[in-house]
Structures are given as C-alpha cells and as structure tokens.
Amino acid sequence: MKTVQTEVPEALYNKAVALVNEGWFRDEKDVFSEAIRRFLETHQSELMQKFVRDDIEWGLRGND
Amino acid sequence: MIEDATDIVCDTGPIIHLDELGCLDLLADFKEILLTVSVVEEIEKHRPVALRVKLPFRVLRAHHPADERLTTMCRIFALDRGETESLLIMESHPDAIFLTDDASARMVAERMGFRVHGTIGVIIRAIRRGRKSPEEVLSIIGSIPSRSTLFIKSALLKEVTVQIKKEFNI
Numbered sequence: 001m002k003t004v005q006t007e008v009p010e011a012l013y014n015k016a017v018a019l020v021n022e023g024w025f026r027d028e029k030d031v032f033s034e035a036i037r038r039f040l041e042t043h044q045s046e047l048m049q050k051f052v053r054d055d056i057e058w059g060l061r062g063n064d
Numbered sequence: 065m066i067e068d069a070t071d072i073v074c075d076t077g078p079i080i081h082l083d084e085l086g087c088l089d090l091l092a093d094f095k096e097i098l099l100t101v102s103v104v105e106e107i108e109k110h111r112p113v114a115l116r117v118k119l120p121f122r123v124l125r126a127h128h129p130a131d132e133r134l135t136t137m138c139r140i141f142a143l144d145r146g147e148t149e150s151l152l153i154m155e156s157h158p159d160a161i162f163l164t165d166d167a168s169a170r171m172v173a174e175r176m177g178f179r180v181h182g183t184i185g186v187i188i189r190a191i192r193r194g195r196k197s198p199e200e201v202l203s204i205i206g207s208i209p210s211r212s213t214l215f216i217k218s219a220l221l222k223e224v225t226v227q228i229k230k231e232f233n234i
Contacts, residue, residue, distance in 0.1 A: 059184070
C-alpha cells in the first residue's frame with residue numbers, strides 16, 4: 001500500500017466522515033480509496049480514446 | 065444528408081472549453097442550447113463571459129426522473145449536480161444531443177441510450193457544417209493544450225490531427 005498525503009476541501013472530508021459515522025465504511029481512508037477506484041474505472045485510457053474516436057467519426061460523418 | 069440542427073443539452077465543460085478556444089459560436093447552428101440552472105451557476109463562477117455570447121441558450125429546471133436507473137447511475141458514478149441535472153433534461157428531450165467532456169457523465173449517457181459527444185466532436189463538426197475550413201479546425205485542435213483547460217493526451221490529439229489531414233488530403 002502507498003501512503004498519499006493530500007489536501008481535500010473540508011466539506012468533502014466531512015461528507016466522507018459522515019459516511020464512516022453512518023457505518024458504510026470502516027474509515028475515511030476506505031472512502032477515498034473507493035472514490036479513487038471508481039474514478040479510475042471510468043477514466044481508463046481505452047475508454048477516453050473511444051470517446052475521442054467517436055467524436056471524430058461524428059464530427060466528420062454525422063448527420064446533424 | 066445533413067438533418068436540420070437539433071437541440072443540445074450542454075454540460076459546463078464544453079461551454080468553457082469552446083469559449084477558451086474562441087469558438088463558442090460553433091454552437092450557434094444548434095436549434096437550442098439547453099442548460100440547467102446548476103450548469104449556468106458553474107459557468108457564471110468559472111467563465112461568466114461565455115454566457116454573454118449571443119447564442120440560443122435556454123435555461124431549464126431539471127424534473128423528477130421518470131427512470132430511477134438514471135439517478136441511481138448518476139450516484140454510482142458520482143456525477144456532480146450539473147451533470148446529473150443535464151442528464152435529467154436529456155430524459156425529457158431524448159432527441160437532443162448531450163455535450164459533455166466528463167468521461168463518467170458520458171458513460172452514463174451512453175448507458176441510458178442518449179446521443180453524447182464532446183468538445184472535440186463539435187470542433188470537427190464545424191468542417192462538415194461549413195463553418196470552418198479543415199485548416200482552421202487543425203489550428204484550433206493544435207491550440208487546445210496551450211489555450212484551454214480541456215486535457216487530452218498529446219498522442220490522442222495527434223491522432224485527431226492525422227485523421228483530419230487524411231480525410232481532407234492535407
């Protein structure tokens with residue numbers, strides 16, 4: 001495991017703490033790890049490439 | 065055959081990115097540019113000058129979702145208020161095109177069966193619509209890293225450039 005030190009807006013941190021207090025996560029670290037995992041899932045390189053290639057196709061050959 | 069221009073529902077990103085690139089006017093040949101209240105608030109916060117451009121903007125309030133899958137997916141993919149409300153507007157305007165540069169919002173839109181594109185598509189479309197020459201579009205694409213906050217890796221931008229040059233024998 002890597003340790004990362006970063007700053008987050010207080011409101012964001014408070015929301016993470018609230019999720020922990022409500023019993024959805026063991027601690028804040030789990031909240032942030034899960035958030036990063038989900039972000040990385042939707043920002044995979046292949047996916048971003050597909051979106052740009054779809055845009056090229058629409059831009060060149062779309063009908064609207 | 066080119067159909068009559070359609071409506072677009074626009075997220076914050078493309079408005080800001082197109083304005084940074086000096087080509088927000090490329091949205092002028094869409095019938096209406098539907099914006100949610102929260103998207104307008106975001107633009108006013110980050111690039112208020114963009115809203116002063118004379119374009120067929122219309123501000124709409126998001127309705128309650130007809131399909132609960134949409135709000136569930138917006139939550140799962142952690143979409144922000146602007147993206148979520150824009151997708152709710154898409155639900156009531158299914159023939160419109162959703163413009164976003166956010167990968168998560170685009171993924172949700174695709175899963176909901178909406179037509180979705182981004183800033184790059186709008187810029188390239190300008191050639192097809194006769195609003196820019198291929199050379200002008202190449203110049204705009206080339207200026208993305210220095211003039212806009214839209215981040216696309218350089219290899220992919222190069223691919224866009226190569227495709228346009230190939231298409232128009234430049």
